[in-house]
Amino acid sequence: MAARRTRVNPEAVRDKIKAQRLVRQLHKHIDGTAVLTMAQVRAIDILLRKIVPDLSQTNVTGEVTQKYVVEVPPLLTKDEWLKRYKTPAQAGIEHKPERPTPPTIDATPLLPLPPPLKP
Numbered sequence: 001m002a003a004r005r006t007r008v009n010p011e012a013v014r015d016k017i018k019a020q021r022l023v024r025q026l027h028k029h030i031d032g033t034a035v036l037t038m039a040q041v042r043a044i045d046i047l048l049r050k051i052v053p054d055l056s057q058t059n060v061t062g063e064v065t066q067k068y069v070v071e072v073p074p075l076l077t078k079d080e081w082l083k084r085y086k087t088p089a090q091a092g093i094e095h096k097p098e099r100p101t102p103p104t105i106d107a108t109p110l111l112p113l114p115p116p117l118k119p
Helices: 010-017 019-031 038-051 078-085
Strands: none
């Protein structure tokens, strides 16, 4: 199938529709001087929506509810808690921190420095 020779320009189509003429026709219908069918009124409404921007404003409000699920471990008695979580100090064990060991020095002999440069 061959392509169209002329491209449809939306601005040109809107100029042809002539919104002012459509609005006058609706006013005449409301005044009773012109008789339009419901299909004609609907067609005019659709055409006007295409050429005249609708400046209605929409506000969207709502409430967001979030639910959380928390797992709580079973309650422990004091003895169970101490058995599981007591520190060495509470257990009566004296805790001695380990001293860090000093770094070992290699017994590899060092190379002699080069002689200083003479000026």
